[in-house]
Amino acid sequence: MTDRYHHGDLRRALIDAAVEAVGEAGPSALSLRAVAKRAGVSHAAPAHHFGDKAGLLTAVAAEGFDRFADALEAAWRDFGEFGAVGAAYVRFAIDHRPYFEVMFRPELVHTDDPDLLRAEARSREALHRGSGGAGSGAAFNAAALGAWSLAHGFAELLIAGNFPQAVKDDPEAAFKAVARATGEIRD
Template structure:
């Protein structure tokens, strides 16, 4: 009994703080910090445990392994993306929100589109990804055929490619010259207007 209490006190000591019911969130937050700074390859469960101030087994308890953790990050990212896309008024603004999401959540964005890092059949992930896809398709469908062509599916691919490509190039600093001091979102609106002439 005494040893059990000692062990519990050690885990809850100032050197190893316990995050109460928010331990999962603390681990996710630490993982996002690592990915934003150094990329997914720098991620390790033991390193996250040290950053979060918990036992080395805590991350595995919540996520089982590195792929499980990255899958949870991707699922969260697609959920956030779906929400922000549904708040847009029109296709052009949906694209702007896509670019804004990538800028505001660069760590999520890196992981979401790296299937080799994820458990691609995970239910939470597939559900969140489907919600984001549905939100983008609805925005495309709202554009009159004269502004997007008769094939709504291909128009959706074009809209996604434009927003995703722009966001990816922007995050990689490949557009520093062309964009310059301009607001990237305004630049994207102009590009979207070139491709989808009658989109709002």
């Protein structure tokens, strides 16, 4: 099972092509046929590898959540404070925008995909660790949910173009200022 017969690694190439295409026109404008053309294969090749369009986007989202977890873990390891983790959250949304645009859209992916669920759980745990909440417990952790909401809302509003130029110029500094203003950072 070398996973590379004719093309080499078509699965990899298709995911890359999909990420490129999403980066150019957003996930709703994604066309399987355009992805296939970009990868230099026939129009039905993507469906063969991923089942359907949602399957391809599921693979993109899973890979995105893995990279996302890496970024959040690194921020927590290097700085050990929520400000840095939240800033990494925001930076990821900017630097890996195509991934981010797919990751939190349940209607675009197969939400029960095992690989997606695993990667999601990794991200969730990294974020939870980085927002002060140690144990999850039965009831919800208000502070952790607040930290998540703050970072996620900031990232979403930012990439949707709702923030003034001053924020776009230095998003990480802006986020830290905002987090400090809301009492999330106490130093």
